[in-house]
Structure formats: C-alpha cells, structure tokens
Amino acid sequence: MSTSSLEWSAARERPAPARLWRTGLLAGAAWGGLGLLTARLPNAIRDWPLTAELASLSFVVAALLAGLALAGRWVPARLRAAGPWLVALALLLGAWQLFTAKLGWLPVPFFAPPQALLEVYLEDWARLGESLLHSLALLGSGVAFGAGCGFLAGVSIGWSRRIGYWLHPVLRLLGPVPSTALLPLCFFLFPSSWSASVFLIALATWFPVTVLTWSGVASVERGYYDVARTLGASPWFLIRRVAIPAALPHVFVGLFMGLGASFSVLVVAEMMGVKAGLGWYLQWAQGWAAYANMYAALLLMALVCSGLISALFLIRDRALSWQQGAMKW
Amino acid sequence: MVATARSPIPTERGLRLDIRGLAHAFELKGERLPVLQRLDLSVAPGEMVALLGPSGCGKSTLLRLVAGLEPLQHGELLADGAPIAGPDPSRVVVFQDPTLYPWRTVWDNVALGLQARGLLRQQRGRVDEALAKVGLGEFAQAYPRQLSGGMAQRVALARALVNDPRLLILDEPLGKLDSLTRIAMQGELIRLWQQQGYSGLLVTHDVEEALLLADRVLVFSDRPARVLAELQVARDYPRHRDDPHLVELRRQALELLGLGKDW
Known part of the structure; x- marks a missing residue:
C-alpha cells in the first residue's frame, strides 16, 4: 500500500515520462513471440484454419506496441498502466495456443484454440x-x-x-x-x-x-x-x-x-x-x-x-x- | 452609556413572540416525561433573547415548538398574535449541526428555501447576496465536504437569512466550533442581526456567548424546565467580554446553574 502510493506520487512529480516505454517494448516482444509460436509450430491434431491469419494479427499487435514503445512520451497514461496486462495477455494466449492447437494436450472437441474462436466471429x-x-x-x-x-x-x-x-x-x-x-x-x-x-x-x-x-x-x-x-x-x-x-x-x-x-x-x-x-x-x-x-x-x-x-x-x-x-x- | 441601553434597532422586521403557559411532555417506554412546565416568555420585535440552561433541560424542545416542528400539546404559542400551527419560513432555525445537503453545492444549499417556495427563478440574486453577507461568495460552487466547520455553519446561516426571517431560532449554532472560530462567529452573528433587524431566540450552553449576544438572558432550571432568573444585559454592541457588568452577570448566571462555588 505505502510503496504503491509512493510510486504514485513519484510518477506525478515526474515532469515527462521516459522516452522509451520499456513495458511496451516487452509487450511487443511477447506478442511477436505469440505470432512466431502460432505461425512456425506445426498444428498437432488437425490443420486449424485461420492459423496464419491469427499469427499475422499477433504480428500487427506486436508492431503497434513496439512503435508505441519507441514513441514513448506520447503513450496515453491509461495504456501505459495496462502494460503488464498486455504482456500477460500474450503469454496466456500463447499457453492456450500451445496446449490446444500445437500440442493437443486438451481434448479436441471440448477445447478450441484461439483461431477457432476467430473463425466463429468471422463466419457466424x-x-x-x-x-x-x-x-x-x-x-x-x-x-x-x-x-x-x-x-x-x-x-x-x-x-x-x-x-x-x-x-x-x-x-x-x-x-x-x-x-x-x-x-x-x-x-x-x-x-x-x-x-x-x-x-x-x-x-x-x-x-x-x-x-x-x-x-x-x-x-x-x-x-x-x-x-x-x-x-x-x-x-x-x-x-x-x-x-x-x-x-x-x-x-x-x-x-x-x-x-x-x-x-x-x-x-x-x-x-x-x-x-x-x-x-x-x-x-x-x-x-x-x-x-x-x-x-x-x-x-x-x-x-x-x-x-x-x-x-x-x-x-x-x-x-x-x-x-x-x-x-x- | 445609559444603563438602559437596549438593542439599537428594534424594527418592524422582527417578529413578536408570545409563549403562555407552555407545557410539553414526551412518552418514553410508556412513561410520561415532562420537559416543559408552565412556561411564559415573550420576545419583542428585534430583540435577541438567550436561553441558558443545563443540557437536556428542554430548551431544544422549546425551539422545535416555536419553529413548528413539534406539535403543541398544552399552552399558547403566538407569532405576532397568531397561533403557531406548523413550520413557516418567517421562523427559521439554525441547528447545531449545519445539516447542509452534501449532494448540493454551497449555492444550491443556500437556495433551498427559495426553491421550496417556488421563488428561486425570480430571486436568484438573493442567493448571491446572502452568500456575500457571510463572506463566502467565492465558495458558491464548492461542496459541503470541502468546507471547514466554521464555513459550513456560515453557509447554514446564509441559507436561513436568504429567506428574510422575522425570527431567527439559533439552537447552539456555535456549539461544535473551535474557540477561535467561535469568537469570530459571535461577532458575525451580532453584525448580521444588527443589519437585518430580526428577532432572535438563542439556545446556548456558553454563558459568555449568551451575555455577548443577547439583550436578555433567561436561565433555565433542570428538567422540567422553568425560568429561574432573567438577566438584563445593559450594554451596547459590540460588547467586551471583560466588561465588569458582564463579569458580574456571568457570576450570577453560573451561581444559578449551580456552579457558583467552583468559580
């Protein structure tokens, strides 16, 4: 509690945010990793449609985050605050991708990989x-x-x-x-x-x-x-x-x-x-x-x-x- | 000054209050608890009368009766000769707690009475005037939580004064303020009363405050309340608290309240 309020006051006193948004860069890397994982690792049980598209989407997000991270100073405070969550989200999606489509550890009809959801939104x-x-x-x-x-x-x-x-x-x-x-x-x-x-x-x-x-x-x-x-x-x-x-x-x-x-x-x-x-x-x-x-x-x-x-x-x-x-x- | 010097401005603005043979009792767990017994009291137009007494002696009940907030049980209560049947904006109360509405700004709080009577649209200027009178014009858009205790009580005062009351009923209005704010507000109460010329009925625990503010001080007994003595304060305003006349009256009042020897 006290440390977070200290951080808060320190953040307020700082005249301008740092030039580089480090967490953003990390998030960009995580999303890039997600894209690579989706695109490069072969699907285990069957060939899920939209796998390539999902990978491209991840790369787009990664590129956007990286760009914002380099722009640093102009990143809105709310997005900046969401930085750790953007990293976590990529990791969670990666795990989901891995355990369903790539490794097939979760039984197939009951657990769908992320690209299957994407397909539902696009088709239905x-x-x-x-x-x-x-x-x-x-x-x-x-x-x-x-x-x-x-x-x-x-x-x-x-x-x-x-x-x-x-x-x-x-x-x-x-x-x-x-x-x-x-x-x-x-x-x-x-x-x-x-x-x-x-x-x-x-x-x-x-x-x-x-x-x-x-x-x-x-x-x-x-x-x-x-x-x-x-x-x-x-x-x-x-x-x-x-x-x-x-x-x-x-x-x-x-x-x-x-x-x-x-x-x-x-x-x-x-x-x-x-x-x-x-x-x-x-x-x-x-x-x-x-x-x-x-x-x-x-x-x-x-x-x-x-x-x-x-x-x-x-x-x-x-x-x-x-x-x-x-x-x- | 002449010893009979009284309130400098007895005007037609003030209301004449007559209380005759007033008695009141509460029901508490089936038992009758008398709080007022055969009380007679008059307030002349423009006069300020202070009621002094031990706490819980029934002074606040008396004020609620005069304000019309409590139904009359026995006796006569007359405002300018007409019986008091209920609350009326000519008789406004300032309570010990400022009881400002926290959801309204200072301005909207002061506007309450005019709004309740449907006069606000034509008389918006009076709200600003009342706020200026208590020196809070700049705080019109603040919320009550942003005010200090003294400021909040001044807003409560402005909320009362905007209605041009003919009788201002003050129920320990400075009871919760720190001593410095209290002294400043006592001066302010005198100034506003002299400007406006209303009659005043002030309940207080503070002997000195009663003697500084009132023309007459009535000392009440313990419950059921009777008037033990009536002290005339023969001094012009502003008064000084070290004035020998006031010091003598304070000694008398404290003795009546059973505190004479400790002093």
Whole structure:
C-alpha cells in the first residue's frame, strides 16, 4: 500500500515520462513471440484454419506496441498502466495456443484454440449479433421495468407507513424467492415466453432495488427534513429534493445487485423458453458440439455484461460526484 | 452609556413572540416525561433573547415548538398574535449541526428555501447576496465536504437569512466550533442581526456567548424546565467580554446553574 502510493506520487512529480516505454517494448516482444509460436509450430491434431491469419494479427499487435514503445512520451497514461496486462495477455494466449492447437494436450472437441474462436466471429457474426440484440432487448425491458418499479416501491415503503403496511409483506415473501424458480409457472401464466422472461428479469431486479431504496429513504437524517420544513417545503418537495437525493447512493448499490441478478435470470430464461438470445446460442452450440461457438458466445457475454456494469458505475460516478472516495469499479 | 441601553434597532422586521403557559411532555417506554412546565416568555420585535440552561433541560424542545416542528400539546404559542400551527419560513432555525445537503453545492444549499417556495427563478440574486453577507461568495460552487466547520455553519446561516426571517431560532449554532472560530462567529452573528433587524431566540450552553449576544438572558432550571432568573444585559454592541457588568452577570448566571462555588 505505502510503496504503491509512493510510486504514485513519484510518477506525478515526474515532469515527462521516459522516452522509451520499456513495458511496451516487452509487450511487443511477447506478442511477436505469440505470432512466431502460432505461425512456425506445426498444428498437432488437425490443420486449424485461420492459423496464419491469427499469427499475422499477433504480428500487427506486436508492431503497434513496439512503435508505441519507441514513441514513448506520447503513450496515453491509461495504456501505459495496462502494460503488464498486455504482456500477460500474450503469454496466456500463447499457453492456450500451445496446449490446444500445437500440442493437443486438451481434448479436441471440448477445447478450441484461439483461431477457432476467430473463425466463429468471422463466419457466424450475423447469428451472434442477432442473439446479442435479442438478449439486450430482453434484458433492457426487464431491468428497466424492474428498476423503475423497485425505485417507486422503495420510496413508497420508506416514506409512507400505510403503503409500507401492504408492500412490506409482499416484499418479504416474494423478494427472496429465486426468480428462476418461478420460471415454469410463468411460462404457462404469461401469453408468451418473452413476456414471462421480462417479468422474471424485472422481478430479479426489483427486489434488491426496492430493499436498498427503502433503506436509503428510511435512513435519511431527520435534520435534513427539519431544515427543509422550516424553510417552507411541501411533502412532495421533501420526497423529491431531500429523500431521493439522500437515498441515491443506496439506490445505486441496489441497481448494481439487481443488474447482476438479472444476467443469470436472462440466460436461464433464454435457455429454457425464449429460443433466442445469447443464452439460447450457448445451448444451441452445445447441442451441435460446436464448442468454439460456445466459447465465442461466452466471451462476448462476459464483455457485454462487464460493459453494462461499467456503464452503471459511470452513471453513478456522474450522479454522485459530490461523494468522496466512493468505490471504483 | 445609559444603563438602559437596549438593542439599537428594534424594527418592524422582527417578529413578536408570545409563549403562555407552555407545557410539553414526551412518552418514553410508556412513561410520561415532562420537559416543559408552565412556561411564559415573550420576545419583542428585534430583540435577541438567550436561553441558558443545563443540557437536556428542554430548551431544544422549546425551539422545535416555536419553529413548528413539534406539535403543541398544552399552552399558547403566538407569532405576532397568531397561533403557531406548523413550520413557516418567517421562523427559521439554525441547528447545531449545519445539516447542509452534501449532494448540493454551497449555492444550491443556500437556495433551498427559495426553491421550496417556488421563488428561486425570480430571486436568484438573493442567493448571491446572502452568500456575500457571510463572506463566502467565492465558495458558491464548492461542496459541503470541502468546507471547514466554521464555513459550513456560515453557509447554514446564509441559507436561513436568504429567506428574510422575522425570527431567527439559533439552537447552539456555535456549539461544535473551535474557540477561535467561535469568537469570530459571535461577532458575525451580532453584525448580521444588527443589519437585518430580526428577532432572535438563542439556545446556548456558553454563558459568555449568551451575555455577548443577547439583550436578555433567561436561565433555565433542570428538567422540567422553568425560568429561574432573567438577566438584563445593559450594554451596547459590540460588547467586551471583560466588561465588569458582564463579569458580574456571568457570576450570577453560573451561581444559578449551580456552579457558583467552583468559580
């Protein structure tokens, strides 16, 4: 901790970065090595297509990194910070390449080499893209619906004792039930599997958003209300301008948890009934023993989910810029 | 100076407060806990009255009743002859904690009252004026976490003053400040009060502060609170804390509070 903060202050004091970006040079060498490994070592079990192309891609990355390393001073700070990871990434890809395509240590249909994933992205991008759009539409509808209802419910329970009297038992009974457990029920209660899935995703999002919004509104200091009341605030003003902004940090924690829960419901719903989307794609690929397609879809899913969470944190940082030292994603 | 010298500017801006036969009790685990008993008190327009008493004696409850934050149980509470039924921007409280909203900038905090009453759009200039009055014009865009304790309390003061209160209710407003900031803020409170001409009701633990700021000091007993004595401070502002008259009154006040012999 102390050494890293020392390094940090030293880096700040330095007027200009060093002329040569050493880690970048190392990363360039690693990527060059990856290219050589891919191109020169013979494939073990079968001749994977796109091997030469993957090697060329590695060389391009290596050349770019080397160029940047020599340019040194103009490398953006964020890329500079990612330097060690660029080296590690090349090493990991190299190991993957080695154990699958080159040595064949990992059993073939189940483990695909990197070039097989590249092939999936190049050949099957239309179906993957369509699945992605489908997933996003379903997730977006469900999360928007659930978060909206959860926010309203949380504010109402936190504010009004009478609404709380009716909502609180429902929340306590229904909230902790895993949404996926209701899946079979919802598929015959709802007119379409799509609407059933929207409902379940909304339910999974609703619970944490409600609970945390409620706790946020309930824990607002009485003094905040007193101040506004003596200055002539109406009840509506107290809710909108005092309770909600004061509860917002809690609301964002709820949204974060709700979004996480919604991902798993989305995938299960797509696998069980919706017949579209990334979850369905995963199952379809597995059914055809197209494991490379499965890995490609998983990777895409990881990137998209991570991107959505990052976007949420970005919004939070904007909305709560008055807070100091909030957690960084 | 004449011995009867009083507040220099009794103006029509100040509110007349009359409290008659006020009694109040709290329910604590099924038991009735009386905090105020048969209290009579008047504040003339433009007058500053300090309430001095042991902690927990019910002074803050009295202030909350006057502010309209606590429902009246027994007795009469009149503002300019009309009964006090709830909070009103003519009677503004400055609390011991500045209770600034951390999500609002200093400017937006000061604008709170005008915004709540829908006046902000036409009267934005008054926010800047209020900030200038407490000397924080340059900090308009800062957030409360960036302010020191004294600055935050000055913002709270500006947030109250922007509403042109006719009665300013001060609930130990300087209680949490360090002694140097405290002395500076006492001077500031006197200056603002003289400029604005509102009536004032000040609760404090600090005998010296009460004597420096108020026309009259009421010394309260332990709970349930009764008025033990009323001390008239016959001095013009600004007062000096080593003034023999103030030293004598301080001795009397401390004796009433049961601390006479230790001094």
